[in-house]
Amino acid sequence: MWKSGLKQLAAAAGLLGLMSAGAVAQDKELIIGMQCDRTGPTQIVGTTLCPAYHDYVALINSKGGVEGWKIKVIEIDHEYKVPPAMEAHERFKKEGAIFHSVYGTPQIAALAKKLEEDKMAATSPGFGSAAAADGKRFPYIFPVAATYWSQATVAVQFAKKQLGGNLKGKKIAYIFFDNPAGKEPIGVLEDLAKAEGFQMRTFGVPSPGIEMGAQILDITGRFKPDFVIAHLFGRAPAVAIKELKGKGFPLSKVVGFVWASSEADILAAGGWNIAEGYHTLQYAGVGRDYQVIRDIEAMYKAQNKEIPKQMIDNSVMYNRGIFQAAIQIEAIRLAVVAKKGEKPTGQDVRDAFERVKNFTLGGLAPPLAITPEDHEGGGWVQVWTVKGGKFVKTTDWQQAYRDVIKKHLADEAKK
Amino acid sequence: MFHREAGTFKTSYAKDMALFPLPIAKGAAAFFLATVAVAIPAAVLTGLMHEYYLTIFTQIFIAIVGALGLNILVGWTGQISIGHAAFMSVGAYTVGNLVTKVPHEIFGGPMPFWLTIPAGGLMAALIGTVVGIPSLRIKGTYLAIATLASQLIIEWIINHTPAISGGAGASIQVPRPTLFGNELKTPMEIYYFTLFFAVVAIVATMNLVRSRIGRAFVAIRDQDIAAEIIGINIFRYKLLSFAISSFYAGVCGVLFAYYSSIANYEAFQINISIDYLAMIIIGGLGSVLGTILGVIFVQLLPVAIREVVTAYGGYVIANPEQMQLDSLLRTLMIWGIPLLVLLAVRRFVSLGFWTRLIVTLLAIVPAAMTALGVLTYLFGSQFANTSALSAMAASLKLIIFGMLIIFFLVVEPEGLARLWRNVRNYFRVWPFSY
Numbered sequence: 001m002w003k004s005g006l007k008q009l010a011a012a013a014g015l016l017g018l019m020s021a022g023a024v025a026q027d028k029e030l031i032i033g034m035q036c037d038r039t040g041p042t043q044i045v046g047t048t049l050c051p052a053y054h055d056y057v058a059l060i061n062s063k064g065g066v067e068g069w070k071i072k073v074i075e076i077d078h079e080y081k082v083p084p085a086m087e088a089h090e091r092f093k094k095e096g097a098i099f100h101s102v103y104g105t106p107q108i109a110a111l112a113k114k115l116e117e118d119k120m121a122a123t124s125p126g127f128g129s130a131a132a133a134d135g136k137r138f139p140y141i142f143p144v145a146a147t148y149w150s151q152a153t154v155a156v157q158f159a160k161k162q163l164g165g166n167l168k169g170k171k172i173a174y175i176f177f178d179n180p181a182g183k184e185p186i187g188v189l190e191d192l193a194k195a196e197g198f199q200m201r202t203f204g205v206p207s208p209g210i211e212m213g214a215q216i217l218d219i220t221g222r223f224k225p226d227f228v229i230a231h232l233f234g235r236a237p238a239v240a241i242k243e244l245k246g247k248g249f250p251l252s253k254v255v256g257f258v259w260a261s262s263e264a265d266i267l268a269a270g271g272w273n274i275a276e277g278y279h280t281l282q283y284a285g286v287g288r289d290y291q292v293i294r295d296i297e298a299m300y301k302a303q304n305k306e307i308p309k310q311m312i313d314n315s316v317m318y319n320r321g322i323f324q325a326a327i328q329i330e331a332i333r334l335a336v337v338a339k340k341g342e343k344p345t346g347q348d349v350r351d352a353f354e355r356v357k358n359f360t361l362g363g364l365a366p367p368l369a370i371t372p373e374d375h376e377g378g379g380w381v382q383v384w385t386v387k388g389g390k391f392v393k394t395t396d397w398q399q400a401y402r403d404v405i406k407k408h409l410a411d412e413a414k415k
Numbered sequence: 416m417f418h419r420e421a422g423t424f425k426t427s428y429a430k431d432m433a434l435f436p437l438p439i440a441k442g443a444a445a446f447f448l449a450t451v452a453v454a455i456p457a458a459v460l461t462g463l464m465h466e467y468y469l470t471i472f473t474q475i476f477i478a479i480v481g482a483l484g485l486n487i488l489v490g491w492t493g494q495i496s497i498g499h500a501a502f503m504s505v506g507a508y509t510v511g512n513l514v515t516k517v518p519h520e521i522f523g524g525p526m527p528f529w530l531t532i533p534a535g536g537l538m539a540a541l542i543g544t545v546v547g548i549p550s551l552r553i554k555g556t557y558l559a560i561a562t563l564a565s566q567l568i569i570e571w572i573i574n575h576t577p578a579i580s581g582g583a584g585a586s587i588q589v590p591r592p593t594l595f596g597n598e599l600k601t602p603m604e605i606y607y608f609t610l611f612f613a614v615v616a617i618v619a620t621m622n623l624v625r626s627r628i629g630r631a632f633v634a635i636r637d638q639d640i641a642a643e644i645i646g647i648n649i650f651r652y653k654l655l656s657f658a659i660s661s662f663y664a665g666v667c668g669v670l671f672a673y674y675s676s677i678a679n680y681e682a683f684q685i686n687i688s689i690d691y692l693a694m695i696i697i698g699g700l701g702s703v704l705g706t707i708l709g710v711i712f713v714q715l716l717p718v719a720i721r722e723v724v725t726a727y728g729g730y731v732i733a734n735p736e737q738m739q740l741d742s743l744l745r746t747l748m749i750w751g752i753p754l755l756v757l758l759a760v761r762r763f764v765s766l767g768f769w770t771r772l773i774v775t776l777l778a779i780v781p782a783a784m785t786a787l788g789v790l791t792y793l794f795g796s797q798f799a800n801t802s803a804l805s806a807m808a809a810s811l812k813l814i815i816f817g818m819l820i821i822f823f824l825v826v827e828p829e830g831l832a833r834l835w836r837n838v839r840n841y842f843r844v845w846p847f848s849y
Contacts, residue, residue: 038809050805076721077809082682083474086675087718090602094467106682109586110675117600129584179574180585180681187583206571415582 033092040080052321133376145283150379152185209236238268252277484663490700493636506535506668511587511678543661705832
C-alpha cells in the first residue's frame with residue numbers, strides 16, 4: 001500500500017519533470033498576446049476570427065516559423081469586458097510577449113496609454129477610434145484595416161458610382177448603431193454631403209438593434225433616399241436587410257459597413273435569396289480563392305483532419321482572422337530581419353510595422369502602405385455584393401477622399 | 416484564551432461598539448493589511464512574485480470600493496439597484512471633464528486626484544439621490560426595474576451629450592494621477608494608490624454601519640414600516656443610502672478612469688452592474704468581509720480557471736472544436752440563470768430542505784452533465800491545439816464559474832461571509848463542540 005503510493009508519487013514527479021522539460025525545450029519562440037471574445041456579446045465574430053488566427057499561426061509554424069522563430073500565441077478571452085483586457089495585457093507582459101493583438105473598441109481605448117508606456121504595439125483592425133490612424137498621436141496603435149471614416153468615404157464614392165457619377169441633389173440615409181462606434185463617421189459623412197452636394201440624414205438604432213421598424217419606415221416611407229449606408233453590429237444588420245426588403249426598398253441601393261457584411265448576417269436575414277443585391281464593405285478578401293486559404297486546407301489535409309467549418313460558412317470573418325494574424329506576423333518578420341535574426345523587442349515590432357509594404361497575401365489583404373504618419377495604411381476597402389448565393393467582388397481595393405480624412409485627423413489632433 | 420470569549424464581559428458602550436471586539440480580530444486585520452501593504456509589494460520587488468499579480472490586486476481593490484457601495488444599498492438598506500455601473504460612469508466622466516476642462520494654470524497641471532475623487536463621488540451621489548427618489552414609493556422588483564432604467568438613461572445621456580462625453584467617441588483621456596509631482600503610472604504605484612482608497616472605503620463602511628445612520632439603514636431593511644414608527648425618517652435615510660452608495664460607485668469610477676487612463680461609458684454597462692450584484696450576493700449581503708470575499712471570488716476565479724484549463728486542459732482534452740459548445744452553454748444559461756436568481760431571493764431559503772434540493776438538482780444536473788459530456792466525449796491523451804484549447808478555456812471558464820456560484824449559494828445562501836463564520840464558529844469551541 002505504502003509502496004504503491006510512493007510509486008505513484010515518483011511517477012507524478014517524473015511527469016512533472018517531463019512537462020517542465022518540454023516547456024524549456026522550445027526556447028526559440030516569439031510570443032504574441034491575443035485577446036479574443038468567444039463568449040461575450042461579439043462572440044459571433046470571435047468564434048470564427050480567433051480559430052482563423054490560430055490556423056494562420058499554425059501554418060506559419062508548420063513552414064518553419066518566422067526566420068527560424070516559432071510563433072506562440074497566448075489567447076485570453078475577455079468577454080468584451082475592459083478589466084480582463086487590462087489584466088490580459090499584464091499577463092502578456094509577464095509571458096514576454098512582443099506584440100499585443102487587442103480586440104474591442106473599449107479595450108483598445110483603455111489600453112492606449114499602457115501600450116505606449118510598455119512600448120508594445122497593437123493592432124485594431126475594424127474597431128477602435130478612427131483617430132488612431134494618426135501615427136504621430138498614437139505611435140503604438142495600428143488600425144491596419146480601414147477605419148470607420150475611411151469606410152464612410154468609400155461608401156459615398158461607391159454610392160456616387162452606383163447613382164451615375166453625380167450625387168448633387170441626391171438623398172443618402174445613414175442608419176447606424178447608436179453607440180460611439182456608430183456615430184464616429186457622421187462628421188466625415190456631413191463633410192462629404194457638403195462637398196458632393198447630397199442631402200444626408202442619420203437614423204440611429206438603439207442597442208441591441210433588433211427592433212428598427214420605425215427607422216426603416218422613416219427611411220423608406222418618408223425620407224425616400226437614393227442610397228442607404230448601414231453601419232450596424234451584431235444582429236442588427238440582419239434585421240435591417242429583412243426590414244428594408246420587407247418595405248420593398250431595393251437592396252442594390254444599400255451598402256453595409258464591415259461589421260454588417262458577413263455570411264452570418266446574410267443567413268440571419270433569411271438567406272441569400274432575400275439579401276440578393278446587398279453590397280458590403282470588406283477590409284479582407286472574401287471566399288476561399290486565395291493561396292493562403294488553400295495552404296491552410298492543405299495543412300489540414302496533411303494532418304488527416306476536416307477543414308474548419310467556419311472557413312466555408314463564414315469566410316468573411318475567417319479571412320479577417322487570417323489577415324489580422326498575417327499582418328502582425330509580417331511586421332514581426334520585418335523586425336527579426338532588421339535585428340539580423342535576433343529576438344526583437346516590442347519596440348522593434350512597432351518600428352517594423354511602419355515599414356510594412358507590398359504585403360497582399362495573394363489579394364486577401366489590401367495593398368497597405370503603413371507609414372509613421374498613417375498607421376491605417378491607406379484605408380483600403382473592397383465592395384462585395386450578394387449575387388446568386390454568394391459574395392461576388394464588385395470593386396477592387398479602393399480608397400476615397402483622403403483629403404477629408406486628413407482634415408479630420410488634423411482636427412482631432414488639435415483637440 | 417486569546418481568541419475565545421467565554422461570556423459577555425463588556426462593561427461600557429464603547430466596548431460593545433468596538434470595531435474589533437476580540438484581540439484576534441485586530442491581529443487578523445493587521446495581518447491582512449501587512450500582507451497587502453508590505454508583503455506582496457516586497458515579494459514583487461525581490462522578484463518572488465511577478466508584477467503581473469499587482470494588476471489583479473488593483474482590480475480587486477477598485478471593485479471593493481464599488482461593491483461596498485452597492486452592499487450599503489442592497490445589503491444594509493434592503494433597496495435593490497441594477498444601475499450601479501452607471502454611477503461609476505458618472506464618476507469617470509466627472510474626472511474626465513475636470514482634468515481636461517478646468518484650466519491647468521490653477522493647479523499647475525490637471526486637477527489633482529484628491530479633488531477629483533471626492534468630486535466624482537459627489538456628482539455620482541447627486542445623481543444617485545435623484546435616481547433613489549422612486550425608492551420612496553416602490554420596492555423590490557419594481558425598484559429593480561426603475562434602477563435598470565436609470566442605467567440605460569444615464570448611458571443614453573452620456574452617449575448623446577458631447578459636453579459630457581467629449582465628442583462622438585464618448586471617451587476622454589484621463590492623465591495619470593500625480594502625487595508630489597510624481598506621476599503614478601507603474602503597476603506598483605497604481606497598486607498603492609488603489610489600495611489606499613480600498614482601505615479607506617472598508618474602514619468607512621465598517622464605521623458607517625455601526626453608526627446611527629447604519630442602524631437606521633438596517634431598521635429600514637428589516638421592516639420599513641416599523642422603522643418609521645420608531646421615528647426613523649424613511650425619506651431621508653433611503654435617499655441617504657442611495658447617495659452614499661452612489662458616492663462609492665463614483666469613487667470606484669474615478670479610480671477605474673485613472674487606472675485605465677480613459678473615461679468611457681462602454682466599460683460600465685449593464686453587465687458590470689450585474690457583476691457587482693453577483694459579487695455582493697456571493698460574498699454576503701450586509702457584510703464587509705463578505706463584500707471583499709465576493710469581489711475576490713468574482714475577479715479571481717475566471718483568471719484561475721483560465722490558467723488551470725490552459726495549463727492542464729491539453730492533457731485530457733482533444734479536439735473540442737467538434738463539440739457545439741455554444742449550444743451547450745445556452746442550455747446552461749437557460750437553466751442556470753433563473754435558478755440563480757431564485758436562489759438569491761431570500762424567500763427561497765424558507766422553502767424547506769427538499770424543495771431546495773430538487774431545485775438545486777435541476778440547476779446542477781444539466782450543468783454537471785454538460786461538463787461531463789464534454790469531458791467524456793473528448794477524453795483522450797492527445798494534446799489539443801492552441802486554438803481548440805483556448806476555445807475550451809473560454810467556455811469552461813463560464814461553465815465552471817456558473818456552477819461554483821450555484822454551489823456556494825446552495826451550500827450557504829447567505830454567502831461566503833456566512834460560510835466563513837460557520838467555519839469559525841465551529842472551531843471556536845473545537846474540540847469540545849456540543
